[in-house]
Amino acid sequence: MATQQKKSKPYLSTIIYGALSITFYAVVFSNEALVTETFTRGGIYTLYPVGTAFLFSFVHGAFASNLLSVFGLEAKK
Amino acid sequence: MMSLGAPGAVAVASNMCHKYPKAMIGTYKRWKYGQVDLKLAATMASTAIIGVQIGVMIQKHILNKWGNDGSNLYVSAIFVIVLVLVGGYVAFDAYKLAKGGSDAPEKQTSPLAQAMQKINLPPMMNFKVAKVRISAWITIPVGLFTGMLAATIAVGGFIGVPGMIYVIGASAMVASATELGIAFVMGLWGSIQWGLSGLIDIRLSVLLLATSLIGVQLGALGTTYVKDYVIKVTMAATMLIVAVSRGALLPGYLSKFGLVAPIAPSTAAILESVSFWALVAALGTAGLISSAAMIKGMIADRKQA
Numbered sequence: 001m002a003t004q005q006k007k008s009k010p011y012l013s014t015i016i017y018g019a020l021s022i023t024f025y026a027v028v029f030s031n032e033a034l035v036t037e038t039f040t041r042g043g044i045y046t047l048y049p050v051g052t053a054f055l056f057s058f059v060h061g062a063f064a065s066n067l068l069s070v071f072g073l074e075a076k077k
Numbered sequence: 078m079m080s081l082g083a084p085g086a087v088a089v090a091s092n093m094c095h096k097y098p099k100a101m102i103g104t105y106k107r108w109k110y111g112q113v114d115l116k117l118a119a120t121m122a123s124t125a126i127i128g129v130q131i132g133v134m135i136q137k138h139i140l141n142k143w144g145n146d147g148s149n150l151y152v153s154a155i156f157v158i159v160l161v162l163v164g165g166y167v168a169f170d171a172y173k174l175a176k177g178g179s180d181a182p183e184k185q186t187s188p189l190a191q192a193m194q195k196i197n198l199p200p201m202m203n204f205k206v207a208k209v210r211i212s213a214w215i216t217i218p219v220g221l222f223t224g225m226l227a228a229t230i231a232v233g234g235f236i237g238v239p240g241m242i243y244v245i246g247a248s249a250m251v252a253s254a255t256e257l258g259i260a261f262v263m264g265l266w267g268s269i270q271w272g273l274s275g276l277i278d279i280r281l282s283v284l285l286l287a288t289s290l291i292g293v294q295l296g297a298l299g300t301t302y303v304k305d306y307v308i309k310v311t312m313a314a315t316m317l318i319v320a321v322s323r324g325a326l327l328p329g330y331l332s333k334f335g336l337v338a339p340i341a342p343s344t345a346a347i348l349e350s351v352s353f354w355a356l357v358a359a360l361g362t363a364g365l366i367s368s369a370a371m372i373k374g375m376i377a378d379r380k381q382a
Binding site: 024025028029032035036039040041042043045046047048049050052053054056057060061064065067068073074075076 | 095099102273275278283295297302375
């Protein structure tokens with residue numbers, strides 16, 4: 001539609017979430033031994049792997065969503 | 078993951094811990110597109126969890142009585158029976174829809190679902206997004222079998238999605254989206270169980286999430302460009318090719334129990350390679366059909382705009 005304003009692409013959000021996501025991955029893999037030892041203790045420590053998966057899905061999921069928008073891949077309105 | 082050196086249980090646990098956040102993001106996206114019936118997902122998930130317990134009990138019984146070979150034979154036989162029967166029916170239905178035009182039949186409910194919706198057995202449930210009013214007693218077996226299949230072959234959706242379409246009466250679009258909600262609840266519940274035993278390797282889970290979170294969102298937005306029957310075609314093609322993949326392994330398992338004549342090592346090697354390549358073909362076919370339909374839909378949409 002000619003009257004419709006073109007939506008600006010979320011470059012800034014993509015960069016922020018992307019940087020956050022890279023930081024999270026770097027934290028996990030630079031502390032592999034500690035993470036693996038703590039996260040596999042079982043019992044109440046289950047909260048660590050389950051919570052981490054949640055956290056990654058929010059941050060990396062938001063990055064992925066913004067990235068797709070930057071590439072122009074949007075859902076049909 | 079197992080081929081990369083992770084022990085079986087750790088591979089299963091870590092895979093499950095990546096599946097539930099992926100399903101959560103997929104559910105959220107498709108809910109935003111108005112495709113998820115949260116009430117139906119919650120109803121199905123609550124019975125599916127019971128189904129998982131029953132499925133695990135059956136698996137344990139078979140493992141104790143007939144060992145690993147018995148368990149492999151059981152899993153493969155269930156795979157082939159379910160996938161051929163259900164996949165065959167979905168293929169037939171998709172063919173009918175594709176032949177009769179792709180728009181009008183979307184709202185058509187299967188004769189079985191129509192009959193089920195007429196059963197007035199309280200409590201009756203109203204599923205607004207799925208646009209279905211049905212007795213809770215009909216949703217219970219569908220949920221139970223979804224859970225049982227999830228415990229047996231790890232993919233409950235092969236029963237859950239067709240069950241919601243042909244027994245409950247939801248559209249393929251709503252059924253496939255709602256299944257993600259069920260997968261989220263079952264996956265979270267399963268991950269907690271594995272986590273309690275300390276078997277989740279979070280490094281594997283987050284590595285899998287790196288690409289799958291992009292894939293699941295691309296798939297979700299892709300569904301807004303495709304017609305209902307395309308989902309059925311993709312589902313049928315995947316199910317039937319996976320059936321070939323598992324079916325190729327059946328003669329080997331049957332021969333271990335002396336149910337068929339022993340198989341020559343060269344034949345066994347050929348069958349194993351057929352099984353592997355059929356699985357690759359199933360994944361490739363599903364990806365190709367959905368990507369092609371999505372790109373076609375996007376091009377048509379941009380031309381219209």
